Amino acid sequence: GQSLEQPSEVTAVEGAIVQINCTYQTSGFYGLSWYQQHDGGAPTFLSYNALDGLEETGRFSSFLSRSDSYGYLLLQELQMKDSASYFCAVRDPGGGYQKVTFGTGTKLQVIP
Amino acid sequence: KAGVTQTPRYLIKTRGQQVTLSCSPISGHRSVSWYQQTPGQGLQFLFEYFSETQRNKGNFPGRFSGRQFSNSRSEMNVSTLELGDSALYLCASTRGGGENTEAFFGQGTRLTVV
Numbered sequence: 001g002q003s004l005e006q007p008s009e010v011t012a013v014e015g016a017i018v019q020i021n022c023t024y025q026t027s028g029f030y031g032l033s034w035y036q037q038h039d040g041g042a043p044t045f046l047s048y049n050a051l052d053g054l055e056e057t058g059r060f061s062s063f064l065s066r067s068d069s070y071g072y073l074l075l076q077e078l079q080m081k082d083s084a085s086y087f088c089a090v091r092d093p094g095g096g097y098q099k100v101t102f103g104t105g106t107k108l109q110v111i112p
Numbered sequence: 113k114a115g116v117t118q119t120p121r122y123l124i125k126t127r128g129q130q131v132t133l134s135c136s137p138i139s140g141h142r143s144v145s146w147y148q149q150t151p152g153q154g155l156q157f158l159f160e161y162f163s164e165t166q167r168n169k170g171n172f173p174g175r176f177s178g179r180q181f182s183n184s185r186s187e188m189n190v191s192t193l194e195l196g197d198s199a200l201y202l203c204a205s206t207r208g209g210g211e212n213t214e215a216f217f218g219q220g221t222r223l224t225v226v
Contacts, residue, residue, distance in 0.1 A: 033214075041219070042217040044220050045214040048214065087154070087155060102147070103154065104153070104154035105155075
């Protein structure tokens with residue numbers, strides 16, 4: 001089966017840097033995605049890693065190590081609006097193209 | 113372009129009833145996936161449709177079913193509702209090709225079973 005583990009909650013100070021980790025166990029693996037979801041909103045795509053290494057998109061970066069089945073999302077220069085839940089998600093073959101398993105999410109609270 | 117549209121946004125049903133939820137994907141997207149989101153279980157995959165065919169199915173009982181129409185719009189149905197079916201139901205659309213990396217989610221339908 002598939003499982004993804006993330007910390008349930010993280011608190012960080014405005015302007016600081018925070019790292020949200022994700023470890024996964026899946027029967028197959030195409031890549032690791034990250035999504036952001038504000039309370040009452042829809043998840044929105046942040047980043048995708050198919051290969052090992054760091055992907056940078058503005059203040060957000062995502063890292064993947066396939067050998068360690070591990071990835072993380074790095075948020076820099078935290079802003080209050082970054083308070084949200086963050087989900088990692090693994091794409092695996094699952095008999096089709098779009099079987100995506102999500103982690104249980106990390107609730108990030110940014111404080112002044 | 114218009115995003116993913118889910119209707120209705122809110123729904124209250126009684127145990128034992130059945131419900132149908134609708135999802136209109138982004139124009140040109142052929143794949144629609146459905147997820148159930150609850151506070152304790154996170155986002156759980158229900159099923160995925162591509163070109164009117166179910167390609168993948170999650171671990172949900174047969175009371176949960178879906179279909180996709182030729183215009184890529186999708187519906188999911190839950191029969192014999194149980195209290196535990198109360199959740200936010202999200203659909204996500206992608207183009208459907210083999211290298212999809214980004215799913216676009218709708219705002220969801222919040223179902224409350226009483």
